[in-house]
Amino acid sequence: MLKKLLGVSCAVIMLGASLASCGVPANTVHSIDDLKGKTIGVQLGTTGDIYAENVEDAKVEKYNKGADAVQALKQGKIDAVLIDSEPAKVFVKENDDLEILDEPFAEEEYAIAIKLDNTALQADINKALSELKADGTLDKIKNNYIGDEAGKSPYKSPEGVDRSKGKLVMATNAEFPPYESKNGDDIVGIDVDMMKAVCDKLGYELTIDDMVFDSIIAAVSSGKADVGVAGMTVTEDRQKNVLFSDPYTTSNQVIIVRKK
Amino acid sequence: MDELIASFRQNFIEQDRWKYLTNGLKTTLIITFFAVLIGFVLGFIVAVIRSTHDKTGKLKIANLICKIYLTVIRGTPMVVQLLITYFVIFGSVNIDKIFVAVMAFGINSGAYVAEIVRSGIMSIDNGQLEAGRSLGLNYRQTMFYIIMPQALKTVLPALANECIVLLKETSVAGYIAVQDLTKGGDIIRSQTYSAFMPLITVAVIYLMMVMILSNLVSRLERRLAKNDRH
Numbered sequence: 001m002l003k004k005l006l007g008v009s010c011a012v013i014m015l016g017a018s019l020a021s022c023g024v025p026a027n028t029v030h031s032i033d034d035l036k037g038k039t040i041g042v043q044l045g046t047t048g049d050i051y052a053e054n055v056e057d058a059k060v061e062k063y064n065k066g067a068d069a070v071q072a073l074k075q076g077k078i079d080a081v082l083i084d085s086e087p088a089k090v091f092v093k094e095n096d097d098l099e100i101l102d103e104p105f106a107e108e109e110y111a112i113a114i115k116l117d118n119t120a121l122q123a124d125i126n127k128a129l130s131e132l133k134a135d136g137t138l139d140k141i142k143n144n145y146i147g148d149e150a151g152k153s154p155y156k157s158p159e160g161v162d163r164s165k166g167k168l169v170m171a172t173n174a175e176f177p178p179y180e181s182k183n184g185d186d187i188v189g190i191d192v193d194m195m196k197a198v199c200d201k202l203g204y205e206l207t208i209d210d211m212v213f214d215s216i217i218a219a220v221s222s223g224k225a226d227v228g229v230a231g232m233t234v235t236e237d238r239q240k241n242v243l244f245s246d247p248y249t250t251s252n253q254v255i256i257v258r259k260k
Numbered sequence: 261m262d263e264l265i266a267s268f269r270q271n272f273i274e275q276d277r278w279k280y281l282t283n284g285l286k287t288t289l290i291i292t293f294f295a296v297l298i299g300f301v302l303g304f305i306v307a308v309i310r311s312t313h314d315k316t317g318k319l320k321i322a323n324l325i326c327k328i329y330l331t332v333i334r335g336t337p338m339v340v341q342l343l344i345t346y347f348v349i350f351g352s353v354n355i356d357k358i359f360v361a362v363m364a365f366g367i368n369s370g371a372y373v374a375e376i377v378r379s380g381i382m383s384i385d386n387g388q389l390e391a392g393r394s395l396g397l398n399y400r401q402t403m404f405y406i407i408m409p410q411a412l413k414t415v416l417p418a419l420a421n422e423c424i425v426l427l428k429e430t431s432v433a434g435y436i437a438v439q440d441l442t443k444g445g446d447i448i449r450s451q452t453y454s455a456f457m458p459l460i461t462v463a464v465i466y467l468m469m470v471m472i473l474s475n476l477v478s479r480l481e482r483r484l485a486k487n488d489r490h
Binding site for chain 1: 347351352353354434435437439443446447449450451452453454455
């Protein structure tokens with residue numbers, strides 16, 4: 001019984017693997033204009049989702065994870081994926097059959113989301129951010145994840161920092177490398193290191209709460225989390241529900257397509 | 261109260277967001293309906309094969325295949341089966357996602373229906389089978405004219421329950437970017453960032469559908485019970 005079961009499952013897996021490698025349709029998206037009328041994959045609730053909705057006649061497939069959209073693209077289920085440039089670079093690096101179109105779709109700025117009435121925390125975070133920008137810590141953190149010098153300047157908390165203010169809960173979606181992703185049990189990335197640095201400045205202890213992206217703003221506005229940091233772009237709709245800190249980095253929305 | 265009305269307006273009226281829910285409801289109903297059909301057909305076939313094997317010892321290979329099917333389907337989570345159907349089995353072909361969902365949910369439901377129906381068939385006393393056979397009916401006739409009608413009546417509530425479970429289970433279809441009712445609510449939530457309105461509305465719609473279903477079933481049961489009076 002067990003042997004037969006094993007045999008059958010092996011056969012199914014091999015059949016699946018052989019099917020998966022053939023029959024992917026040719027790429028038809030070569031520029032932004034080509035997106036019209038195509039099927040675009042996005043991660044639900046991201047700015048890519050908002051932009052894709054405005055593309056003429058396009059069908060938008062909203063996946064729970066960016067990686068699922070990329071997988072669907074690889075299999076030819078969709079024509080393009082609209083996503084932030086840094087995660088896109090990671091996805092393309094790991095999949096040699098994909099590439100990023102040269103023209104960026106849109107430029108945007110990332111900021112930290114804070115509960116609407118918590119202007120005190122907003123002011124504190126802005127002050128800490130500007131200090132981190134001025135002394136080069138923020139650039140160091142970014143360079144540790146992006147570019148040729150990656151992995152050479154990891155952020156370390158200074159010795160004996162004050163943690164008297166207690167916990168600061170950060171809501172994030174650890175599916176967005178290099179800003180945040182899982183490494184074993186830990187969540188690592190630019191946003192995490194930056195928030196550690198901010199907490200070190202302000203006297204908090206950082207706690208990270210991983211959730212789906214489209215729940216982050218609800219978590220912040222309901223007080224379940226103190227801040228939402230997930231490579232989040234400032235948009236008008238979002239500003240109705242949360243406060244934003246000063247932007248800490250700029251990014252592009254880019255289009256990923258199949259090479260062939 | 262004003263806040264509630266404003267929230268309602270933002271979540272459903274603005275930009276015609278209610279369409280996400282109505283279209284999602286349609287998708288949910290389509291998936292559930294066809295999945296139930298596939299599940300029932302598959303379930304009945306499997307149940308008949310399994311109980312025939314139990315009663316007569318025939319159909320050894322078919323029984324083995326059914327057993328593997330039941331073990332695999334009942335031993336793995338629905339979401340994983342759905343993802344396997346989408347990304348592995350239909351990995352290279354670009355077919356409609358609703359079809360993928362119908363297949364995944366139908367095949368899943370079939371395993372549960374099979375065991376429900378088999379329990380009904382096995383609950384009928386063996387004397388009935390023997391009586392049928394000694395009256396000159398063959399095995400198949402006894403099965404369909406004597407055993408099945410009685411078994412069906414016994415398992416009807418359990419089958420209805422399976423439909424209800426399936427209806428609610430389709431809420432995971434969003435994993436493969438099918439825009440069903442739950443996903444519709446999620447999309448509204450991702451645009452308005454309010455949790456209360458979309459989630460509660462989606463919950464109420466599911467609840468109403470389930471209540472309608474259970475009401476229909478209890479009517480059917482009462483109708484069938486009429487025949488029991490002597």
